[in-house]
Amino acid sequence: MIFVVRFLKFFTSFLLAALIAALGVVATYGTKWWRELPDYRELDNLTRSLGAETRVYARDNTPLGSLIPRIGEQAISRTLVNLNEISPFMVAALISNEDRRFFEHYGLDPYGLGRQVQRLARGDSVQGGSTLTNQLIKNTLLLQEYQQSRSADRKFKEWLLSVQVERTFTKEEILQNYLNTIYWGDGGPVELYGVYSAAQAYFRTTPKNLTLAQSAYLTVLVPRAGRYFDYPAVRPLIKTLLGRMVEDRWITQAQADAAWREKLQPRGWQVSYDDAGKILSAKLVDRTQKELKAVTTTRAPHFMGQVTLELERRFGRDKVYGAGGLRVYTTLDPKVQNAVEKASRDTTYLPPGATLAATVVDPYTGEVLGMIGQKLRGDAPPADWNNAAQGQRQIGSTIKPLLYTTALSTGLSQSHEEDDKPVSYPCEGCKNGVYEPKNFEGADQNRAMTIREALNRSLNRVTVRLADRIGLQTFFGKLRALGIPPNDGTGLAASLGAVETTPIKMAAAYAPYVNGGLYRAPRYISRVTTARGEVLYDAVNDPVRPTRVWTPQVAYLGLDMIRGVVNDWTEAQGGLAARAKFGEWPVAGKTGTSNEVKDLWFVGTTPLYTGAVWVGKQQGGGNPDYYYSGQVAAPIWKRMMELAHQGQTVRQFSEPPGIQYADSPDPGRLPGVKIAMLDPNYRDAANTELQADAPVPTQYRETSYTGPSSDPLTVVISVDRETNRQATEFTPPENIVSRRVYVEQLPAYAPDPNPAPLKDEKPDPQAVKAANSQGQAPETAPAPAAKPKP
Numbered sequence: 001m002i003f004v005v006r007f008l009k010f011f012t013s014f015l016l017a018a019l020i021a022a023l024g025v026v027a028t029y030g031t032k033w034w035r036e037l038p039d040y041r042e043l044d045n046l047t048r049s050l051g052a053e054t055r056v057y058a059r060d061n062t063p064l065g066s067l068i069p070r071i072g073e074q075a076i077s078r079t080l081v082n083l084n085e086i087s088p089f090m091v092a093a094l095i096s097n098e099d100r101r102f103f104e105h106y107g108l109d110p111y112g113l114g115r116q117v118q119r120l121a122r123g124d125s126v127q128g129g130s131t132l133t134n135q136l137i138k139n140t141l142l143l144q145e146y147q148q149s150r151s152a153d154r155k156f157k158e159w160l161l162s163v164q165v166e167r168t169f170t171k172e173e174i175l176q177n178y179l180n181t182i183y184w185g186d187g188g189p190v191e192l193y194g195v196y197s198a199a200q201a202y203f204r205t206t207p208k209n210l211t212l213a214q215s216a217y218l219t220v221l222v223p224r225a226g227r228y229f230d231y232p233a234v235r236p237l238i239k240t241l242l243g244r245m246v247e248d249r250w251i252t253q254a255q256a257d258a259a260w261r262e263k264l265q266p267r268g269w270q271v272s273y274d275d276a277g278k279i280l281s282a283k284l285v286d287r288t289q290k291e292l293k294a295v296t297t298t299r300a301p302h303f304m305g306q307v308t309l310e311l312e313r314r315f316g317r318d319k320v321y322g323a324g325g326l327r328v329y330t331t332l333d334p335k336v337q338n339a340v341e342k343a344s345r346d347t348t349y350l351p352p353g354a355t356l357a358a359t360v361v362d363p364y365t366g367e368v369l370g371m372i373g374q375k376l377r378g379d380a381p382p383a384d385w386n387n388a389a390q391g392q393r394q395i396g397s398t399i400k401p402l403l404y405t406t407a408l409s410t411g412l413s414q415s416h417e418e419d420d421k422p423v424s425y426p427c428e429g430c431k432n433g434v435y436e437p438k439n440f441e442g443a444d445q446n447r448a449m450t451i452r453e454a455l456n457r458s459l460n461r462v463t464v465r466l467a468d469r470i471g472l473q474t475f476f477g478k479l480r481a482l483g484i485p486p487n488d489g490t491g492l493a494a495s496l497g498a499v500e501t502t503p504i505k506m507a508a509a510y511a512p513y514v515n516g517g518l519y520r521a522p523r524y525i526s527r528v529t530t531a532r533g534e535v536l537y538d539a540v541n542d543p544v545r546p547t548r549v550w551t552p553q554v555a556y557l558g559l560d561m562i563r564g565v566v567n568d569w570t571e572a573q574g575g576l577a578a579r580a581k582f583g584e585w586p587v588a589g590k591t592g593t594s595n596e597v598k599d600l601w602f603v604g605t606t607p608l609y610t611g612a613v614w615v616g617k618q619q620g621g622g623n624p625d626y627y628y629s630g631q632v633a634a635p636i637w638k639r640m641m642e643l644a645h646q647g648q649t650v651r652q653f654s655e656p657p658g659i660q661y662a663d664s665p666d667p668g669r670l671p672g673v674k675i676a677m678l679d680p681n682y683r684d685a686a687n688t689e690l691q692a693d694a695p696v697p698t699q700y701r702e703t704s705y706t707g708p709s710s711d712p713l714t715v716v717i718s719v720d721r722e723t724n725r726q727a728t729e730f731t732p733p734e735n736i737v738s739r740r741v742y743v744e745q746l747p748a749y750a751p752d753p754n755p756a757p758l759k760d761e762k763p764d765p766q767a768v769k770a771a772n773s774q775g776q777a778p779e780t781a782p783a784p785a786a787k788p789k790p
Helices: 002-036 040-051 088-098 110-122 132-139 143-148 153-168 171-179 194-203 212-220 225-229 231-247 253-261 301-315 317-323 334-346 396-409 451-457 460-470 472-481 492-496 503-510 552-567 629-644 680-685 743-749 765-773
Strands: 054-057 063-067 074-077 183-187 190-193 269-273 279-284 327-330 354-361 368-372 417-419 448-450 525-529 535-538 588-593 599-605 610-617 659-663 674-678 714-720 736-742
Touching: 054 301, 063 301, 074 194, 088 132, 088 171, 088 212, 088 231, 132 171, 183 194, 183 225, 190 194, 194 212, 212 231, 212 253, 225 231, 231 253, 231 279, 301 317, 301 327, 301 368, 301 525, 301 535, 334 354, 334 368, 334 629, 354 503, 354 629, 368 629, 396 451, 396 460, 396 472, 396 492, 396 503, 396 552, 396 588, 396 599, 417 451, 417 460, 448 451, 451 460, 451 552, 460 472, 460 492, 472 492, 503 599, 503 610, 552 588, 552 599, 552 659, 552 674, 552 680, 588 629, 599 629, 610 629, 674 680
Parallel strands: 054 327, 074 190
Antiparallel strands: 054 063, 183 190, 269 279, 327 525, 354 368, 354 610, 417 448, 525 535, 588 599, 599 610, 659 674, 714 736
8 A cells, every 4th residue: 555655656746747847848849939930920011022023114114024923943923812802702612621610710720630630549641630821821921941841840830820810810811811822733934823823824814703613623723733634533522612612601502503514624624524514525635725924024035034133143032032022124225126126037148047146235334225135036936045145155256356456555556567477386285286377268368467457357367466466364354354254275266266255245345445445244224123112223323333444545446447347348349347337327346257157246336336146056056158247147237236226316436535547558458548546645545564475566567476486497586676676785675575587587677777866866857758758659459359258
């Protein structure tokens, strides 16, 4: 007996200790869970924000489209509706199927919980039991927690929040929020959330007009949206639900019978019935019929894609999609966009299997005014891939003006001469250990020429010599400043276009020719506000400043060179870009073709707009060699520009102070051409400093540099860079440079027998006149060969 008493005391003490410990654990975890709970008062704001769309407008405030909200990485279709905008049948079906005691409980259904305890006791899996309030909490306030983890405390948090929500919101508000957040399946580009999207996707109707049969069908998809793919299996569930609705007195038996006989046709299915509502046949013919669009726009889809990326980069995905409700005002000009699109549709002369990309920017602001990333064909929507902003392509000879302008910025002039003769450079990894650039077939001139003529002819050997003269690091520094950095490991071939970038970046790189030498990154967005009008971004207040690449004078000298590419020669004379001219507008630009004619380019500018056109195959690959850029890309550029300029007053390029003009130094080959040059008073405008790998440029004609140092026919001498003669003991050290010349040309580099006067002396004007009278007239040369390739 004493043992029994002692045991009972011990057992009672043990139970009491266990109960206290359990209460302590519950209190500890309860406190922890309570602190981790999100603010239940945010429920209404959250559901509304997930339904708000980000609306996008052109620069004239006409709508371009809307960006659909997202959950995680997935775009969702969710349009909010009020409870009075939903069919009563839909509300009744949902309550009968999901939570029959919805109007009786306070967030937790004890009967449902009891059933789950019984199932667990029997070893069965848990099914159902959640109230509508529980499900609403799971789909909103605890959505991320349910997506990221499966911890046991989620259910307790769900219950705590459900009680708080039931105390704060009315049943009608809970129902409305729930109907706007239910997941209703895959909508193709989007996921279907909310009753509006479901009604649209499955029946192409509004929630207000849903019939009883349609409401019952949508309701039985709520627990498992994949039931859509087995319509015969759904029919018994619909019959059961209609019976429950009769039991719950939501509808009459006559209404249930009529709904059962309705010949329901969910989108994508072909179903036939007998008069009693029995299925005779059911076939899923096209599952895509229930798909909805991710972006509600029919205007400028490639531009809209770039706007989307810019919004995500600037504000983050949560702000753009999760919070939603933004108002985005873009740089797109509908007139320019229409011009670009029409030029694309009108184009018929393309290599087989080729597509294209085109873009127009405002050179003074960097604003993107128009863009297409694919060849447009009729009214068919273009492919998603945007070649204008995403396609990295070799730019060919369109890079040459950037090199030539860099050379001008170091002090050279357009009349500077280089040899168009065979040349080679040491090169690891190249055939025979040397790099030997070649011109396009038939373009060799085998003589010295001005760089003005060389750019007109797009000669590779002259270009590589010029790149070697000023140094690759000097050139690459400018390319980086222009937003088109060279590829790693690129050598002298970069000067011929072995650099990959996009049409939009090439247009931005040419804009400094027009705006006085300033580079601005392309910009798509002007202003962003919330739906309430709060300004989140305004380009006017953007702290980003343009980069000074050239001085205004050097930029104009480069512009004069690419204006020569278009205008110096007619097409019959061999002009590569003559087809880009239109009307009375001044045009400047350059063609470009990569190896194997894979990429065909024209990049150019007028005083108003700067644009780029690329033509090539989507997956790469060469084209027949009888296609060249002047025949393919330049006419497309011309067409889009002449349409964009319609109604505008013709204007001329703005010329800065410090520019003079001189007759062509080679009138035989450039008859009647006036070339721009720096006024001596502005020589400091050529202010680019050479990098360490570059020899000092000179203003004289140099025909001696022919190749690597192992050449036995040449010798290195010290030259006075001002006189182009061998240096003497009187030559200032800063003027002495090394030059490689042919041995037989050494006499021509003998020291000047009549050295220049000291700075405080003036030359004899009569002596100067006599010396000038001894100069020889330029040799006569035939007109340029017809149709040289770029």
